[in-house]
Amino acid sequence: xxxxxxxxxxxxxxxxxxxxxxxxxxxxxxxxxxxxxxxxxxxxxxxxxxxxxxxxxxxxxxxxxxxxxxxxxxxxxxxxxxxxxxxxxxxxxxxxxxxxxxxxxxxxxxxxxxxxxxxxxxxxxxxxxxxxxxxxxxxxxxxxx
Amino acid sequence: xxxxxxxxxxxxxxxxxxxxxxxxxxxxxxxxxxxxxxxxxxxxxxxxxxxxxxxxxxxxxxxxxxxxxxxxxxxxxxxxxxxxxxxxxxxxxxxxxxxxxxxxxxxxxxxxxxxxxxxxxxxxxxxxxxxxxxxxxxxxxxxxx
Numbered sequence: 530x531x532x533x534x535x536x537x538x539x540x541x542x543x544x545x546x547x548x549x550x551x552x553x554x555x556x557x558x559x560x561x562x563x564x565x566x567x568x569x570x571x572x573x574x575x576x577x578x579x580x581x582x583x584x585x586x587x588x589x590x591x592x593x594x595x596x597x598x599x600x601x602x603x604x605x606x607x608x609x610x611x612x613x614x615x616x617x618x619x620x621x622x623x624x625x626x627x628x629x630x631x632x633x634x635x636x637x638x639x640x641x642x643x644x645x646x647x648x649x650x651x652x653x654x655x656x657x658x659x660x661x662x663x664x665x666x667x668x669x670x671x672x673x674x
Numbered sequence: 675x676x677x678x679x680x681x682x683x684x685x686x687x688x689x690x691x692x693x694x695x696x697x698x699x700x701x702x703x704x705x706x707x708x709x710x711x712x713x714x715x716x717x718x719x720x721x722x723x724x725x726x727x728x729x730x731x732x733x734x735x736x737x738x739x740x741x742x743x744x745x746x747x748x749x750x751x752x753x754x755x756x757x758x759x760x761x762x763x764x765x766x767x768x769x770x771x772x773x774x775x776x777x778x779x780x781x782x783x784x785x786x787x788x789x790x791x792x793x794x795x796x797x798x799x800x801x802x803x804x805x806x807x808x809x810x811x812x813x814x815x816x817x818x819x
Contacts (some may be wrong), residue, residue: 578744579735580767581726590724599723614789615763622725622760644759644787 601625611638631661756783776806
C-alpha cells in the first residue's frame with residue numbers, strides 16, 4: 530500500500546505537537562525517501578536559544594546525516610507551516626525532490642518573499658492545512674492570554 | 675584604541691583560511707560585540723555533509739549560545755562573502771545590529787535575490803574585498819585543475 534501525503538503530514542503534525550508541549554511555536558517536519566521516514570524534527574528555537582533551530586533545518590541536517598550526503602536526492606520534506614526564507618534557502622542548497630507543506634505563512638513564508646526553490650523541487654501545499662492552522666492559532670491565542 | 679572593520683575582517687579571513695585548508699569553499703565569519711569576538715566559524719558543508727553548515731549559520735548559533743539569548747543585540751557579523759538566502763534568513767531572525775561582508779556573491783548572494791535584512795540591521799560591504807575574492811578564485815581555480 531502506498532502511503533500518501535496525508536499520512537506523512539500527520540506524522541509532521543505529531544512532531545509539531547512535541548514542539549507545542551515544550552511551549553515552542555508548533556511546527557514539525559519529517560523527511561521521507563521511498564515511503565520511509567529518515568528524519569523527524571520539531572521547532573526548538575526557544576529551548577536552544579537559536580534562531581536557526583527551525584524544524585526544517587534540523588530535518589535537513591538529520592536526513593543528510595542519514596544519507597551520508599548533503600544532497601537530499603529522492604527526498605520529500607513534509608512541514609506543517611510554509612518554510613521561511615532561511616529554511617527555503619537551505620532547501621535550495623539541498624536540491625530535494627519535493628516540498629509538501631500544510632498551511633501558508635502570510636508574514637514570513639518564502640513564497641511571499643518571492644524565493645524560488647531549486648528548479649527540480651516540486652511544491653505541494655494545503656495538505657492537512659486546517660489542522661496545522663488550528664494548532665498554530667490556538668498556540669498564539671494561549672500566548673496572548 | 676578602537677579596532678576597525680579591517681581588523682575584524684582579517685580575523686574572518688583567518689577563519690576562511692581554516693576552511694580552505696580542509697578543502698572547503700573558503701568562507702569565514704566572526705561575531706563581535708563591544709569590540710570583543712564572541713564567535714568564530716568557517717564553512718564546513720563538505721566535512722559535515724550538511725548544506726546548513728555555512729560559516730554564518732555556525733557563527734549565529736555560537737554567538738547566541740555565548741549570549742544565552744537568540745537575538746544578537748549589539749552584535750556585528752563579519753563574513754568574507756556576501757551571505758546566501760539561507761544565511762540572510764537566519765540574520766533576519768537574529769535581528770543583529772550590523773552585517774559587514776568582504777566581497778559580493780553575484781550568483782548566490784541575498785542582495786541579488788532582493789532579500790531585505792531586519793530594518794535595524796546596517797550593512798557594510800567591500801571590507802578586504804580583494805583578499806577574499808582572491809582566496810575564493812584561487813580555490814575554484816585549483817578545483818577545476
